[in-house]
Amino acid sequence: MAVVSALYIYPVKSLAGFSVASATLGTTGLRWRDKVADRQWVLVNADGRFITQRQLPQLAQIQTELTDQALHLHHAEHGSIAICYDYDVSRPQQVTVWRDNVKGYDEGDLVSQWLADATGKEGLRLVRFGDDSVRPVSTKHLWSGEQSQVAFADGYPILVSNTASLDQFNRFLRTKELTPLSMNRFRANVVVTDWPAWQENQTSELSEQANRYQFALRKPCERCPMITTDQQTGARPEQGLPLKALIEFDSLGNGSGAYFGQNAIISRGIGELIEVGDGLRADS
Structure with missing residues (x-):
C-alpha cells in the first residue's frame, strides 16, 4: 500500500511553497486550515497573462507564509509584505492561464512595487482567485x-x-x-x-x-x-x-x-x- x-x-503560483x-x-485542491487554497494567487503581466518561473526563475526565492489573517511574502534582501485575505471586489482582473480566461482580483499597487523590488521586473501584479472565480x-x-x-x-x-x-x-x-x-x-x-x-x-x-x-x-x-x-x-x-x-x-x-x-x-x-x-x- x-x-x-x-x-x-x-499559495502563490511559482513562488516557494511549504x-x-x-x-x-x-474544490480546487489542498487547502491550508480550510482558509487558503493551493495556487490561490498568481503573478500576471500588464496584459493579465500569468508569469511563472519559466520566465522569472528568481521567483523561487520569494518565500510564502500563511497566518490567520494574511498571506506573507518574504525575500532575503527585500523584506516582507502582508496581503490581507479580505480583498477589494472593486478591482477585478482577468487572468489568462494557458488558454483559460479567469476572473480574479488585483491585490494593489503596494504589493506590485514590492514584487518589482524583489524580482527586478516592473509591471508584475498579484491577483487572487476570488470567492466568485470559476475555472473548470x-x-x-x-x-x-x-x-x-x-x-x-x-x-x-x-x-x-x-x-x-x-x-x-x-x-x-x-x-x-x-x-x-x-x-x-x-x-x-x-x-x-x-x-x-x-x-x-x-x-x-x-x-x-x-x-x-x-x-x-x-x-x-x-x-x-x-x-x-x-x-x-x-x-x-x-x-x-x-x-x-x-x-x-x-x-x-x-x-x-x-x-x-x-x-x-x-x-x-x-x-x-x-x-x-x-x-x-x-x-x-
Missing part, C-alpha cells in the same frame, strides 16, 4: 461524467508524485554525471512512498484505505524548464540538462517527452482531511 509521505501547498502535516481537500478542469482527459475545478494551477487541482520514481530517475542522472534532483523541483502536492517506481503511470485511482477520499489520476504531468531551477536559489546551474535527461529517460516508454508525476482530480472526499501517513490503495 502506498503511503502519503509529504504534502505541499503553494510542507504541511495535513490539509483539507477543497478541461474534460479532455477526464472520464465520462467527471468534472472538477482548479484555481491558478496549470490545469489540475492535485499533482501526485512518487519517491521511488524520483530515486530511479536520479540514478539515471548520475550515469550522465548530472546532479540528482530533490522532489521540490517537481512542485507536487501529494508525495507518496512505499510504491513501485512509475506505478503512478499505471494507476487510475488512489483511494484512502478507509475510503474517506479518492484521487482520480488522469494525465501524466509533462515537465517544463522549471525543473532545472534550484528552488532555493532561483539559479539554473545545469541549464536545460535535467529536462533533456528526463526526455531521454522516457518514463512513459513511448518517446512522447519529459513526464514526471500524475495530474489528478479529487473524485471523492471534498472537505475531508488528508494527512502525512495516510495509506492509499491503488486501482488500475
Whole structure:
C-alpha cells in the first residue's frame, strides 16, 4: 500500500511553497486550515497573462507564509509584505492561464512595487482567485461524467508524485554525471512512498484505505524548464540538462517527452482531511 509521505501547498503560483502535516481537500485542491487554497494567487503581466518561473526563475526565492489573517511574502534582501485575505471586489482582473480566461482580483499597487523590488521586473501584479472565480478542469482527459475545478494551477487541482520514481530517475542522472534532483523541483502536492517506481503511470485511482477520499489520476504531468531551477536559489546551474535527461529517460516508454508525476482530480472526499501517513490503495 502506498503511503502519503509529504504534502505541499503553494499559495502563490511559482513562488516557494511549504510542507504541511495535513490539509483539507477543497474544490480546487489542498487547502491550508480550510482558509487558503493551493495556487490561490498568481503573478500576471500588464496584459493579465500569468508569469511563472519559466520566465522569472528568481521567483523561487520569494518565500510564502500563511497566518490567520494574511498571506506573507518574504525575500532575503527585500523584506516582507502582508496581503490581507479580505480583498477589494472593486478591482477585478482577468487572468489568462494557458488558454483559460479567469476572473480574479488585483491585490494593489503596494504589493506590485514590492514584487518589482524583489524580482527586478516592473509591471508584475498579484491577483487572487476570488470567492466568485470559476475555472473548470478541461474534460479532455477526464472520464465520462467527471468534472472538477482548479484555481491558478496549470490545469489540475492535485499533482501526485512518487519517491521511488524520483530515486530511479536520479540514478539515471548520475550515469550522465548530472546532479540528482530533490522532489521540490517537481512542485507536487501529494508525495507518496512505499510504491513501485512509475506505478503512478499505471494507476487510475488512489483511494484512502478507509475510503474517506479518492484521487482520480488522469494525465501524466509533462515537465517544463522549471525543473532545472534550484528552488532555493532561483539559479539554473545545469541549464536545460535535467529536462533533456528526463526526455531521454522516457518514463512513459513511448518517446512522447519529459513526464514526471500524475495530474489528478479529487473524485471523492471534498472537505475531508488528508494527512502525512495516510495509506492509499491503488486501482488500475
